[in-house]
Amino acid sequence: MLRSIKDLHGCTVSAIDGDIGTVDQVYFDDEAWAVRYLVVKTGHWLNERRVLISPYSIKHTDPGSNVVHLSLTQQAVKDSPGIDTHRPVSRQNEVECLRHYNYPAYWGGPNLWGMGAYPRFDPADVAPDPAPVPPQIGPQAVRSPDDVHLRSTDEVTGYRLDAVDGGIGHVSGFIYDDEAWAIRYLCIDTRSLLHGGKEILLAAHWIAGVDWLAKTVTTELTRDSIRRSPVYDDSVPIHRSYEVALHEFYGKQGYWSQAGPASLSEYVQSTAT
Template sequence: MLRSIESLKGCRVTASDGEIGSVEEVYFDHDAWGIRYLVVKTGNWIDGRRVLISPYSVIRMDPGALSVHVDLTRQQVSDSPPVDTDKPVSRQDEAEYLRYYGYPVYWGGVDVWGAGSYPAFSRAVLSAVSPETLAQLALFGDKPPGDSHLHSTDAVDGYHVAAADGDIGYVSGFVFDDEAWTIRYLTVDTQSWWASREVLLATEWIFLIDWLESTVSTELTRDAIKDSPDYDNRIPLERDFETQLYAFYGKAGYWSEERAALRLKQTGAAASAAP
């Protein structure tokens, strides 16, 4: 199901033995647009500190009740490694967090969650990997130790959006897939350029985020974006609209058989190249 990031904020996060807190913001990986962590404000039970909750631990969400249920205990969360959420989360921070919970690393693979498109894993398979290999992957992965690569959606909200031939508006929201935990679209407010309306840009059509200039860039043209299908954020985003949007730009949808075959080919190539 596709939902807005905004709909996550304020949701209660519930462990197996009680409430943990509420979602305050979301951290995403700007390379793959995967949602890596929910930042949860815990309230008074552990001094009000903020903790990270990975989609690996989410067992279900109830949008109607504004709740997220996780396969954790309150004690596990209380004892989790402290992370300063006022600073960018580094790969070293993540390595410590993932080791604590026994989760696999997601970087270094061919898909959003390493070997797959969803935050699911087998502890039996993971336990077959040597601790030395896990430690090396966790610490280094495909980026140097300490490299900051996670960002809050709050930080990108309001960024200018640049087309191939000029500005078109600013980022006004995010739409994510609550099964794959991947940000699929940015919503773009174009009211400064055209009659007030929002358009959708798939994150795979974004080729650059300039953190210094606060700009998101796409190779699509202004005219193409201007003529794209109208988006109404009051209506649930369904596959029919996604199909229409991708067809308008002449691109294969992320759900298509063509894209699935490509991922399978990449996975096979990666397996063949592994030592």
């Protein structure tokens, strides 16, 4: 299901044995365009600490009741490494977090989540404590502090969108797939730069790059094509028919037509056979 990142903000995050706080921010990977962590504000029970929660820990989300359900206990969250939300998340921060929960690294593999297309994690596959360091997590996996690719969606909201022939609008939101935890689209508001402008969607893989210093997002599409793009109405759920029309308008292939299972249920079935 495609949902807006805005829907996650303020959601209650519930562990197996009780609530742990609310979603404060969402960190995404600007290389693979995936949601890598929820930043959870824990409130009084952990002295207002903020903790990283990976989609590996998420059992399911409940849009109707605005609750994110975890497969973790409150104690596991309490013992997790702290983070400084005023600074970008480094690979070392990630290593410490993944080590704590004994989760596999998502980097180094051919797919969005390492060896898999989804953040599927089976605790039965984990050895008893003390757990070994997961494969690919070690000193060789730690990037330079300057090589940062995790950013908050809050930070990028408002960035200018530059087409090949000039500015065309700004980022107003993000649309993600709540099975793969992939960011599928950026919401672009063109009304500030175009007379009679509108809000449209651009697929994440149509984004050529993000310039953190200039606070811009670039695409190889033209201003005119974006101006004529199908309008996006955030009050209406995004159906596949709209996605097909959007991709056909730009002459692009849809992410759903790539090789591999099209849904989490198909992925689970394929790994069980």
